[in-house]
Amino acid sequence: MEIKRKKFQGVLNIISFNRHFYFIGFLLITITIAFSVLFNWSTLLFVIILSLIAYSLIIPLIVSAYVYDFSKYYNFDWLKNINLKKVKNIANIHAGFDETSHLIKSHFPKTKLHVFDFYNKTNHTEKAIIQARSISQVYPNTISISTRHIPLKTNSLDVVFLLSAAHEIRSNHEKETFLKECYRICKPNGHVIMVEHLRDSFNFLAFSVGFTHFFSKTVWLNVFRKANFHLENESKFTPFMSIFNFTKQQ
Structure with a gap:
């Protein structure tokens, strides 16, 4: 019997399989915010570091949604x-x-x-x-x-x-x-x-x-x-x- 895939199952799978990676990512965001306050980082440095971390967390999910949820791979x-x-x-x-x-x-x-x-x-x-x-x-x-x-x-x-x-x-x-x-x-x-x-x-x-x-x-x-x-x-x-x-x- 064929298993029906749920909406956004590809993205949910990626998050589930790589939850250790996302835990580290959110921890880095917290540390970045704390360091920017404690050491008075420039706004530019803060934005660059935060953007890089956010990119590494968000873009894989967007690509995974494209590949596994919207491109009809499983068709x-x-x-x-x-x-x-x-x-x-x-x-x-x-x-x-x-x-x-x-x-x-x-x-x-x-x-x-x-x-x-x-x-x-x-x-x-x-x-x-x-x-x-x-x-x-x-x-x-x-x-x-x-x-x-x-x-x-x-x-x-x-x-x-x-x-x-x-x-x-x-x-x-x-x-x-x-x-x-x-x-x-x-x-x-x-x-x-x-x-x-x-x-x-x-x-x-x-x-x-x-x-x-x-x-x-x-x-x-x-x-x-x-x-x-x-x-x-x-x-x-x-x-x-x-x-x-x-x-x-x-």
Whole structure:
């Protein structure tokens, strides 16, 4: 059954997952105000510092609302440019926060959908994903896996979806190992469809230093190349999100 998203759910998720960041932000605002009074800062200095803090708190929410609440990301219209008409077996692999498996199933009702969770509390230590996991609804029969092994037969899948999840694998070596497993389970000419924010200028403007949570296009192309995938095409879903369609070619 498809889960209906609430109004501004994307923004509410960002606040919930990153509440430690917003707590620090409001603490910095309080300290800035106190210091400006105690040390008689100039108005210009006070405004500059306060503006920078406010920018880092507000702009990510505006961008998140644009990407996750108003751009129809969860309508999956962006899939229309990828030929997936004859797929029969699909996997959705995530890091424990799953808003997409029900949606994928609704778009491909006649396919077999496998859902895997690769989260490892030792390796994947970002606070945001820990918070996200605590409120996530679990798709039925989701299987917890290691990034070293996906329990499916070789050449068994038409499509693997990695939707805003792969960046939680922080080590490049672990990325390569995981993608080689994806390569193994994909059929010849099978797809890995990855949607990610990138460590680029647009996401720097949106998330300031928080853009370091993501990886550059160069990093992703390198690790997919080492796993023997071919980049079929790349497109932008808003200036802040990239869609990569990699294929298994033999």
